[in-house]
Structures are given as C-alpha cells and as structure tokens.
Amino acid sequence: MPRPVRRHTPAHVDGRPVKITFGEMREMGLRGVLVYCHCGHHVAWDADRWPDNVRLSDLEPRFVCQGCGSRGADVRPDFERGNPQFAIMGYRNMQ
Numbered sequence: 001m002p003r004p005v006r007r008h009t010p011a012h013v014d015g016r017p018v019k020i021t022f023g024e025m026r027e028m029g030l031r032g033v034l035v036y037c038h039c040g041h042h043v044a045w046d047a048d049r050w051p052d053n054v055r056l057s058d059l060e061p062r063f064v065c066q067g068c069g070s071r072g073a074d075v076r077p078d079f080e081r082g083n084p085q086f087a088i089m090g091y092r093n094m095q
C-alpha cells in the first residue's frame with residue numbers, strides 16, 4: 001500500500017487525518033459509508049444514523065471489526081452508492 005504524501009492537512013491527535021462530516025458527505029449526494037479494517041473485512045452502513053456534525057474520522061476509533069476484533073477501522077464515503085462524478089473528485093480529496 002503506497003504511503004500518502006505528507007500534506008498540510010488537519011489531523012487528529014493520534015495522527016489520523018480529519019475527514020469530512022456526514023453533513024458534507026450528504027451535500028455531495030452520498031448516503032452511505034464503508035468501514036474498512038486492515039484485515040480486509042469491511043462493512044457498509046447507512047449514513048442516516050449519524051448527525052451532520054459528526055466526522056467520518058470521529059467514528060474510526062469506535063468501530064470494532066467483526067472479522068478480527070481490532071479497532072481503528074478506516075471510514076470512507078460509499079461512492080458506489082452515491083454520485084459517481086463526485087466519487088472521482090472526492091477520492092482525490094480524501095487521499
């Protein structure tokens with residue numbers, strides 16, 4: 001997996017990048033998130049359950065993987081269920 005280039009982006013205290021909020025994600029027409037674990041396990045969630053002011057990165061420490069039981073999953077917008085045009089731009093911004 002290639003390491004992302006270091007940029008001047010905001011980060012949480014533990015070094016994870018700060019991601020967009022659910023409100024911003026919904027404005028982009030995206031309605032779900034994908035939660036990826038390092039073990040390869042991933043799950044899809046509806047974004048409806050989280051309020052607009054919650055960031056995707058805020059959820060990451062809270063997820064416990066059903067496959068391996070570890071925490072610290074990667075939460076990303078589910079572009080396949082959203083607008084594919086935003087998917088291309090959005091992914092570039094997220095990396």
Ligand SMILES: [Zn+2]
Nearest residue numbers: 037039065068
């Ligand atoms: Zn796992």
